[in-house]
Amino acid sequence: MAHTIAQIAEALGAKAFGALDLVVNGAAEPAAAGRDDLALAMTPAYGALLVKGRARAAVVWPDADWKTLGLEAAIIAPRARLAMARLTQMLDQPLDAAGISPHAVVHPSATIGADVSIGHFSVIGAGTVIGRGVLIADHVSISSGVTVGENCKIHAGVRVQRHVKIGDRVILQPGVVIGGDGFSFVTATPSNVELARDTLGNVPLTPPDDPVWHRIHSLGGVEIGDDVEIGANSTVDAGTIRATRIGRGTKIDNLVQVGHNVVVGEDCLLCAQAGVAGSTFIGDRVVIGGKAGVADNLTVGDDVVLGGGTVVLSNVPHGRVMMGYPATRMQTHLDSYKALRRLPRLLRGLSKA
Numbered sequence: 001m002a003h004t005i006a007q008i009a010e011a012l013g014a015k016a017f018g019a020l021d022l023v024v025n026g027a028a029e030p031a032a033a034g035r036d037d038l039a040l041a042m043t044p045a046y047g048a049l050l051v052k053g054r055a056r057a058a059v060v061w062p063d064a065d066w067k068t069l070g071l072e073a074a075i076i077a078p079r080a081r082l083a084m085a086r087l088t089q090m091l092d093q094p095l096d097a098a099g100i101s102p103h104a105v106v107h108p109s110a111t112i113g114a115d116v117s118i119g120h121f122s123v124i125g126a127g128t129v130i131g132r133g134v135l136i137a138d139h140v141s142i143s144s145g146v147t148v149g150e151n152c153k154i155h156a157g158v159r160v161q162r163h164v165k166i167g168d169r170v171i172l173q174p175g176v177v178i179g180g181d182g183f184s185f186v187t188a189t190p191s192n193v194e195l196a197r198d199t200l201g202n203v204p205l206t207p208p209d210d211p212v213w214h215r216i217h218s219l220g221g222v223e224i225g226d227d228v229e230i231g232a233n234s235t236v237d238a239g240t241i242r243a244t245r246i247g248r249g250t251k252i253d254n255l256v257q258v259g260h261n262v263v264v265g266e267d268c269l270l271c272a273q274a275g276v277a278g279s280t281f282i283g284d285r286v287v288i289g290g291k292a293g294v295a296d297n298l299t300v301g302d303d304v305v306l307g308g309g310t311v312v313l314s315n316v317p318h319g320r321v322m323m324g325y326p327a328t329r330m331q332t333h334l335d336s337y338k339a340l341r342r343l344p345r346l347l348r349g350l351s352k353a
Contacts, residue, residue, distance in 0.1 A: 005057055005073045012086045018073035022057050027091055042080035059083055095135040095153055163221025170224055175233040179222045182237040182260025185213035218260055
């Protein structure tokens with residue numbers, strides 16, 4: 001889709017200079033940009049690559065000498081990633097809104113709002129309510145009794161189980177599973193896991209009298225707030241009695257596991273391969289880094305940042321930055337890491353003494 005530099009600058013809320021009527025068809029990295037591309041050179045390091053491409057216009061950093069860079073037009077982006085968010089939203093191709101496919105299966109009792117698109121081989125269950133403007137791609141399964149708000153985008157292969165309520169403008173990327181049963185089992189007599197926890201591993205474990213794991217069924221479903229996005233192949237398990245909840249504006253990356261009964265607050269970020277175990281409460285604006293894990297039945301306060309690979313085994317107060325395994329304050333973790341790296345040198349010094 002073609003846009004002028006003036007149009008793009010207005011959408012970005014940014015200032016533009018030079019040939020404002022210059023038309024571009026898309027965005028590209030500086031070295032790969034053609035004459036009809038808008039190059040993204042938002043830092044000086046990327047600006048140096050402009051000479052390898054053929055872009056006539058670029059988004060550049062503040063104070064960039066765009067004329068010296070050989071450009072005919074430039075857009076100044078004081079906050080590069082924010083400009084990237086707005087630009088990619090402007091240039092993205094929407095899902096194909098082709099109406100309801102003849103190959104889709106929609107139960108007669110389902111309520112389908114206006115301007116809804118349902119792709120090939122998708123299944124909509126009994127009593128489900130789909131709001132206005134929802135786009136459902138191919139091979140999606142939405143179980144009976146589900147509620148989906150307005151203007152949601154549900155990509156290919158998504159599975160939404162029963163007792164799920166989804167807010168407005170929610171995006172579910174390919175392969176997401178919402179409302180699967182939680183991982184919740186119990187033995188008739190105390191299991192070795194319970195004994196290990198109670199004795200801190202100080203008592204040898206033996207085969208239990210009854211090793212059979214009895215399923216605790218998940219009846220609580222899932223509630224997802226407005227403006228939530230959940231990445232490809234991530235899962236949010238149903239609650240046992242009450243719903244698992246994902247708060248408004250929270251963004252969940254690919255391959256993330258949210259366990260049963262978990263409550264995730266508003267405007268949180270859960271990065272790739274993170275996991276939150278059952279019945280844990282996550283506050284508002286929490287960032288959980290990639291491969292980080294939070295144990296069950298804990299509370300993580302508002303405005304907490306957990307670094308990548310962090311493992312949380314106890315409650316975290318509001319506003320903390322945590323790293324390591326087990327999680328400690330960031331500065332404590334860094335001091336411990338530095339001390340550990342110095343240890344071989346200290347030992348060599350002691351051996352020579």
